[in-house]
Amino acid sequence: xxxxxxxxxxxxxxxxxxxxYVLIERGNLIKKLVGLxxxxxxVFLLYISMGKIEGGTPPxxxxxxxxxxxxxxHVLILTAxxxxxxxxxxGLALVIRIRExxxxxxxxxxxxxxxxxGDAE
Amino acid sequence: xxxxxxxxxxxxxxIPFILLFALYVQAHGDYGPGGGFQAGVxxxxxxxxxxxxxxxxxxxxxxxxxxxxxxxxxxxxxxxGVGFVTMLLGGTFLDxxxxxxxxxxxxxxxxxxxxxxxxITVASVMIAIFQTFxxxxxxxxxxxxxxx
Amino acid sequence: MLFLLLxxxxxxxxxxxxxxxxxxxxxxxxMAGTFTILDAVDVAFTEAAVGxxxxxxLLLATLALVGQEDHGQHRRALGPIAIVALAGAMLIYAVPDxxxxxxxxxxxxxxVAPRYIEETPNAIGIPNVVTAxxxxxxxxxxxxxxTVIFTAGIGxxxxxxxxxxxxx
Numbered sequence: 001x002x003x004x005x006x007x008x009x010x011x012x013x014x015x016x017x018x019x020x021y022v023l024i025e026r027g028n029l030i031k032k033l034v035g036l037x038x039x040x041x042x043v044f045l046l047y048i049s050m051g052k053i054e055g056g057t058p059p060x061x062x063x064x065x066x067x068x069x070x071x072x073x074h075v076l077i078l079t080a081x082x083x084x085x086x087x088x089x090x091g092l093a094l095v096i097r098i099r100e101x102x103x104x105x106x107x108x109x110x111x112x113x114x115x116x117x118g119d120a121e
Numbered sequence: 122x123x124x125x126x127x128x129x130x131x132x133x134x135x136i137p138f139i140l141l142f143a144l145y146v147q148a149h150g151d152y153g154p155g156g157g158f159q160a161g162v163x164x165x166x167x168x169x170x171x172x173x174x175x176x177x178x179x180x181x182x183x184x185x186x187x188x189x190x191x192x193x194x195x196x197x198x199x200x201x202g203v204g205f206v207t208m209l210l211g212g213t214f215l216d217x218x219x220x221x222x223x224x225x226x227x228x229x230x231x232x233x234x235x236x237x238x239x240x241i242t243v244a245s246v247m248i249a250i251f252q253t254f255x256x257x258x259x260x261x262x263x264x265x266x267x268x269x
Numbered sequence: 270m271l272f273l274l275l276x277x278x279x280x281x282x283x284x285x286x287x288x289x290x291x292x293x294x295x296x297x298x299x300m301a302g303t304f305t306i307l308d309a310v311d312v313a314f315t316e317a318a319v320g321x322x323x324x325x326x327l328l329l330a331t332l333a334l335v336g337q338e339d340h341g342q343h344r345r346a347l348g349p350i351a352i353v354a355l356a357g358a359m360l361i362y363a364v365p366d367x368x369x370x371x372x373x374x375x376x377x378x379x380x381v382a383p384r385y386i387e388e389t390p391n392a393i394g395i396p397n398v399v400t401a402x403x404x405x406x407x408x409x410x411x412x413x414x415x416t417v418i419f420t421a422g423i424g425x426x427x428x429x430x431x432x433x434x435x436x437x
Contacts, residue, residue, distance in 0.1 A: 009364045011274065017357040018277045025349040030286050030331065034293045037324065038277055041300050044316070048309045049370065050377050058310045059386065059398040060153065069308035070382045071398040075407060077312050078399070079414040082158050082243065085319045085327075086421035089250045092331045093428040096257060099335045151395035154310040156403065162318040169326055190426075197419045200412055215408045229395060232404040235411070242415050246422035247323055253429040254330040
C-alpha cells in the first residue's frame with residue numbers, strides 16, 4: 001500500500017533522476033538545459049503532490065465547497081515556474097555566446113579547445 | 122514567409138483573441154485561475170506569434186525595443202511603488218490595508234495593482250528576450266548566406 | 270503519468286535536438302495535465318503557457334543559432350549511472366516515510382495553510398486563495414521573484430543585445 005499510495009512521489013523521483021542523468025552525462029549544452037528543465041519540473045510535481053488532499057477541490061472559494069487542496073505549494077511552484085523560464089533563457093543566452101566563441105556546444109570539444117589554447121601559450 | 126498563406130490568415134485571426142484572453146486572465150486573477158504571470162506570458166506569446174509569422178521587423182514596429190525595455194522597469198517599479206505608497210499612508214511595506222478606507226477593498230486594490238506590475242514585467246521581459254534571440258538569428262543567417 | 274516517464278526517457282535517447290525540444294514541450298503539456306488532476310489549476314495554467322509555449326519557442330530560437338545535431342560521444346561511463354542510481358535509491362528509500370498521498374492530516378496541511386484558506390474571504394475578499402497568498406500574504410516573495418525576472422531579462426539583453434565586436 002505504501003508504495004502504491006505514494007506512487008506520485010516515486011514518479012517524481014524517477015523523473016528527477018532522469019533529468020539528473022541527462023544533466024551530468026550528456027555533453028550537449030542544450031540537452032543539459034532540457035535535462036535541468038525535467039529535473040525542475042519533477043520537483044514541481046513533488047510539491048503539488050504534497051499539496052493534494054483526497055477529495056479536495058482547487059483552492060477557489062465558491063459557495064462553501066470544501067476541502068480545498070493546499071494553496072501554499074501552488075503559490076511556491078507558480079513563482080518557481082516563472083523563475084525556471086527566466087533561468088532557462090539566461091542559460092540559452094550563455095549557450096549562444098559559447099557557440100559564438102567556440103563554434104561548438106559540446107562540452108568535450110570545448111574542453112579540448114581550451115587545452116589547445118593552453119598548450120599554445 | 123510569404124508562402125504560408127493559411128498560417129498567416131489564421132494567425133491574424135487568432136492574435137486578437139490571444140491578447141484579449143491575456144487581459145481577461147489578468148483582470149480575473151482574483152476570481153478564477155490566473156494572474157499576472159499567466160497573463161504576461163500569454164500576452165507575450167501573442168506578440169511572439171506575430172513576430173514568428175510576420176517577421177521581426179514588423180514585431181519591432183508593434184513593440185519597439187526601447188518601449189519594451191521601459192516597460193520592464195515600469196512593471197517592477199509599479200510593484201515596489203505600491204509598497205512605498207502603503208508606507209506613506211501609514212502602514213508597513215506592502216501592507217495593502219491602508220490603500221482604501223475599508224481594509225478589504227484596500228487588499229483588493231493592492232492585489233490588482235501588483236498583478237498588473239507582475240504582468241507588465243513578465244510580458245515585456247519575454248518579448249525582449251524573444252527579440253534579442255531572433256535578432257541574433259537573423260544576423261547570423263545574413264552572415265552565413267555566402268558561406269553555406 | 271506513465272506518458273510523462275516515457276517522454277522523459279525519450280528525451281534521454283533521442284539524438285536530434287529538434288526532437289528533444291519538441292518532446293520537452295510535450296512533456297510540459299503532460300505535466301500541466303497532471304497538475305490539473307492534482308487540483309493545481311493556476312500552476313497548470315502557468316506550466317502550459319510557460320513550459321509548452323515560451324520555453325519551446327526560446328529553445329527553438331536557440332537551435333536556429335546553434336544547429337540541430339547532438340554529436341557528442343556517449344561516454345557510457347559508469348560513474349554518472351552509479352551516482353544517479355545511488356541518489357535515486359536513497360530517495361525511494363525515504364518514500365515510505367512520507368505521509369500518505371492525499372491524507373488531510375499530513376503536516377503540510379495542518380500548519381499555515383488552513384489560516385490562509387479560512388481568512389482569505391473575510392480579510393482580503395477575493396475567492397482565489399492562490400492569488401491572495403501570492404500577492405498579499407507573501408507579496409515580499411513575489412516582489413523578489415519579479416526582481417529575478419527583471420534581472421534575467423537584463424542579463425539576456427547584456428549577453429546578446431550589445432553591439433557586436435568585429436572579429437577577424
